[in-house]
Amino acid sequence: MTAPPSSTDASPETIAVFGGVYNNYLSLQAVIDDARAQGAQRIYCLGDIGGFGPHPDRSVPILQREGVLTMQGNYDHSIGNELEDCACGYTDPRDNHFAQISYDYTLGHTSDAHKAWLRDLPTEFRLEFGGHRLLMAHGSPRRVNEFLWASTTPRPFIRRLLDEHEADLLLVTHTGIHWSRFLEEEPTRGVVNVGAIGRPANDGRTEVWYALLTAPERPGLPIDVTFRPIAYDHARLAADMRAEALPEEFVETILTGWWTTCLEILPIKERSRSRY
Amino acid sequence: MTAQPLPPPDDTDQPVSLGGDTPQPGPVLPFAALDTLWLQITGTICNIACRHCFITCGPKNDSHPMMDEEHVLETLREAYDRGVREYYFTGGEPFMHPKILPIIEATLAQGPLTILTNGILITDTLAARLAEIAQASEYSLDVRVSIDGTTPEENDPIRGKNTFHRILAGAQALHRGGINPVFTVTTVHARLAESEGRAEFLALLRELGFTRPRLKMIPPFKLGREVRRGGGYDAAEYLVEGDLMDGEEHVLQCGSCRMVTAKGVYPCPILIEEEGARMGDTLADALKPIRLDQRACYTCHVEGFTCST
C-alpha cells in the first residue's frame, strides 16, 4: 500500500488514532473527516476492521484511499488467515455465540484481495512525537488480544509495560471503551486506550470516540490527548444491519449506545456503569 | 512510593522443582511475568471447615498463620515496584483478619483486587463499607463467594451445617450494598459442571434478586481434606515433559502469578500445603520457571483451569 504524502511528514504535530472499525464504514468516514478538519497530519488505525456491523468490504477501501496507517488486530489476523474464530478472548458462552455470528458473516463477505491486505498489515507502530516515544499496539504490546481496561490497568503495571517496551506513551484499542492514565511520578508517560469507532462506548450515547493527539510546544511537556465523540448516520447503519439480517441485539447497541453483548468480559467497575 | 533498588530476580534460569512425587520429571513452565499476586491473608484459618478444602483450612489450623498488617504492606510495596497488575486475597476466610478493611484500601490504591470469601461474615454494615471503598478506587474490586450447591441438601454436607443460608445471606448483603459477587462453585457435584447445572444455578440466583448473576466453576483439587472426601490422585495422574502446549505459561496462572503467605512464597494458591512447593522467603526467590511435578498440576493442565476470575 502506498500512503499519500500527508502520511510521511517528517514530524507531525497532530495525529488521530482510532481502533475497532467493526465494519462501520459510515462512522469510519465521519471520523476521518473530523480528524482532517482538526488538522491531523497522520491518521492511524489500530486494527479490528471487521465484526459486528454490515458490509465488510466497504471499510478496507476507505482506509486504503484515505491513506490511514493501519495495524492488524486479532480480528484482521483471523480474517486474513481464514481462521475459525476472531480470537477476541471472550470466555462467556453467550458472548462467544454472538461473536461467532459476526465472525462468520465477516469472513463470508470479505474478498480475497481484502483478506490478503489484512493478512499483511503491520502489528505495531513506533514514532517520535513531540519528543516522546509513542508505541501503538492492538491489545497490548505483549499480546494482541490482551484487554487493557481502565479499572484493571494500574499505574505500576503501566510503568512496567512502558519500561519493558521502551516507550513513553502507549496507544491501544481492543476493549471498545476509551480511557487514559498517566504516571504520577512521570506525568508525560502513560497509556491511551483509543476505544472503538465501530460501536458506541457503552455509555448511552450513539456517538463513537477516537483520540486526537497534539504535540507539546516544547519537549518535556505532555502530549495533549483529546477524546472526540463523533456523530454519524447511525440510523442508516442500523437499517443496513437489519437488511443484512444481523442480530437485533447489535442493532440495539447502535441505536441506544448500550452494549447488549460482550458484557461478561467487562471488569466489575465498567460493568456497573452498564445498562445490561 | 519507595525507590529502593529491588533485589534482582535470581538469574539462574534453572527451573525449580515443586517437590512433587511424580515418577518422572515434570514439564517446565516458563515464568512470563509477575502480573498477579496472591496473598494468603488469613493463612489456613477459616471460620468453617469444608470437607473438600484442598488446603484443610479451619478454625484451628494455623499451619499458615495470618499475615500481619506490616508484612502485607511491605509485600504491597514490593509489588508496586515490580509493576504487579492485579491482586487476590484468600485464606482461610479473609474477613477474619482484624485489619482487613485498611488492607483492602491500601491494595485498591495501587491496583484491582479480588477477594475470595465464604460470605458468612458479611453483614450489611460491612457490605456498605466495602462498596464505599470500591467506589473510591479507580480500580475494580471483585468479591467471590463460594457455595457448593443449589440447595442446603447439596451444599451443607460439604460446607457445614446451615452454611447454605448463611452464605446466601452474606452474598445478598453484598448485592444490597452495591457489590455484585461472583459465585464460585467447586464441581464436587458433577452435575453442576454441566450446562443444566449452570442454568439451575443462574435461575436460583435470579430468583434471589441477583439481576446479573455471575458464576465460576472450579474443579476439585484432590489435596488436603478433599482426599478423605473424594479420594486422591490416581497413580497415572501427573504431567511429564512434552505435555504442555506452546505458550501454556499464558494459560496456566502460575506462568504469571505467585502466592505470598506468612511462611513464604509459593507458585500458586493451590500448593501452599504441599511439601516442597515453597519457593523461598521473598518474591525475588520465586520469579523463575517451575517444574509442574505436583499432581494437582495435572488438574490445571487437563481442565485448562485458572483460579483468576
Ligand code: SF4
Ligand atoms: S474451602 Fe474456603 S471456606 Fe471452606 S474451609 Fe477452605 S478456605 Fe474455608
Ligand code: SF4
Ligand atoms: S497446581 Fe496449577 S497453578 Fe499451581 S503450580 Fe501446578 S499447574 Fe500451576
Ligand SMILES: [Fe+2]
Ligand atoms: Fe481486538
